[in-house]
Amino acid sequence: MAVFKYFKKENDISDIAAARPVKRIAAGGDKSVTHRALIFAALARGTSYIRNPSLSLDCRATMAALASLGVGHKYDARSKTITIEGCCGDFNEPAGPIDCANSGTTARLLMGSLAGASGARFILTGDASLVERPMLRAAAPLEKMGARIALRSGDRLPAAITGAKLSGAKHDNTHNSAQVKAALIFAALGASGRTEIFEKYPTRDHSELLAPQFGVKLKKTILKDGGSRITIPGRQKVSAADIKIPNDPSTAAFYITLDALFQAVHSKRLYIKLPSVLINNTRNAFFECLFDSGFDMIYTNFGGRGFVETAADIEVHYGGYSPISPQMIDSPARVISMIDEIPLLALVLSLAGGESVIRGLAELRVKETDRLTAIAGELNKMGARAAIKNNALVIRGVKKLKGAALESHNDHRMAMTLIIAGLVAGDDFSVNNCECAAVSNANFFRELKKLGFKFHIE
Missing domain, CATH: 3.65.10.10 (Enolpyruvate transferase domain)
Incomplete structure (x- = not known):
């Protein structure tokens, strides 16, 4: 200490x-954008380039987690660029638990990304602080899509995920959580049918703004009550991208x-x-x-x-x-x-x-x-x-x-x-x-x- x-x-x-x-x-580089760009790139086919990424410990946790899932990447300090080889969501089963360190973003976004890896098994864990933070807010809406996620004490890490076939569903982002929204967007990409996410108040919209860069189709509609609806078609292929993060x-x-x-x-x-x-x-x-x-x-x-x-x-x-x-x-x-x-x-x-x-x-x-x-x-x-x-x-x-x-x-x-x-x-x-x-x-x-x-x- x-x-x-x-x-x-x-x-x-x-x-x-x-x-x-x-x-x-x-x-x-912005931490929120970096997390999401890394996962979009992992879900893509081909080589993506993420320029000026955050090198915070949180984002390093996401990089390490993806590496344990078989997603190859390297960082070039001179150009400040991460090169990442996408696996189209075909993640390897790691030999042991995936350590999300102190990063709640890593844990929740990975829940959405791994939930549809049919038949594969994953365990997410973290440090002493992270394992006491609430995770049901992400797991519950994913389970509504068919995900199989077992949490310690019903709401805490470690989380045992068994990949399953997912179906689109309608969700209310009741916790006003951009992390939960991102997890649902990642899960929706491999699900059958359409997924809709409703928000009463706007949350960070980096997932929605990044999606088109990776060839992902989604539509955001502002509703009469001031809220919004995000619509994501299922069974989408993600394309590699070259992005620069503010x-x-x-x-x-x-x-x-x-x-x-x-x-x-x-x-x-x-x-x-x-x-x-x-x-x-x-x-x-x-x-x-x-x-x-x-x-x-x-x-x-x-x-x-x-x-x-x-x-x-x-x-x-x-x-x-x-x-x-x-x-x-x-x-x-x-x-x-x-x-x-x-x-x-x-x-x-x-x-x-x-x-x-x-x-x-x-x-x-x-x-x-x-x-x-x-x-x-x-x-x-x-x-x-x-x-x-x-x-x-x-x-x-x-x-x-x-x-x-x-x-x-x-x-x-x-x-x-x-x-x-x-x-x-x-x-x-x-x-x-x-x-x-x-x-x-x-x-x-x-x-x-x-x-x-x-x-x-x-």
Whole structure:
């Protein structure tokens, strides 16, 4: 277990924030898109090229899982490209359980991909955190299609999958889960008949946007009630593709928040620019909240450059700092869109003044840790005033946070949020189990050093 340690005496904020050329921080390829592209490529016939993929531990778990299933791939560091040889969904039975490590995305997407491998048997497992996360939300709708999935205690990994012939079905995405939606899309490709997925609120739509790149036919219809229906014909052949992935907005959000709060708290700008960040309406809510709070989000170099989705360079300028409008954070659709950024949003609100309430956060309780309890408790150690009421986070803004001995709870987003909070506070602080940041950002500490911060990892 590694500990991140920061000492005020070793860091001169004026020097760190001194005017100098803009610092370009690469957030790395989007994690969500990378997972889905890897599995589409595995289901395809022929050789696919995935450029600028995420090399997070989560995505490495998907790569390793596919390798154990007989899907050949290699990564070229010079071109930042994964070459993957598709197997048309004809997966090998591995000699032992497939280790999904800490990646819920890997586990749930593989459930959908393997469910139709008729007659083959697979076991999915993971680390101590993953085996306690809910899996029935993916298994139950797959079973409706004829899948045979046995879960420990009815809802947990390990999952024993016996491949079966699948039939199309109608599904309501009741958990508002993009992972469940993706699992159903992958299963539908080999099923007989048509599959329909209904969503009340929009979830990440990377699966739908990637599908045509791999020759997959699906149709998305916006319904009169504002929801949507995704229709996927069965028995489809997947084609190989050559795609380039934009950089991850959820990772970019940490650096943008650091620069924004440095300007608000210390009146000093860090001059961070995040190039080629994915711009997607199902992922933009956090940046919209920053804008509503008074920060100017500057987008340049929109589109182009051959990415599979729209990308732009992002900077943040201080234009004031106030509580975020209630309507910006009291919308189920917005909370779903920024569920990964809620810890960061809590940090922003802790310094914004006034009282803010974020509702509908039950999903945070079944992440790598109970993120709702964890973020409130850790920010309160730093002098914040956060409370939990009926799965809502109530935050009363304070003028300044202080350093403290903090716990990541072995959760990558908690670790990075607390490190950003500590750097903004500027006092001595530590974060235990900081190495888990690599689950989603393999280069987090390297980029902080590039910005001029001095710290120790022991």
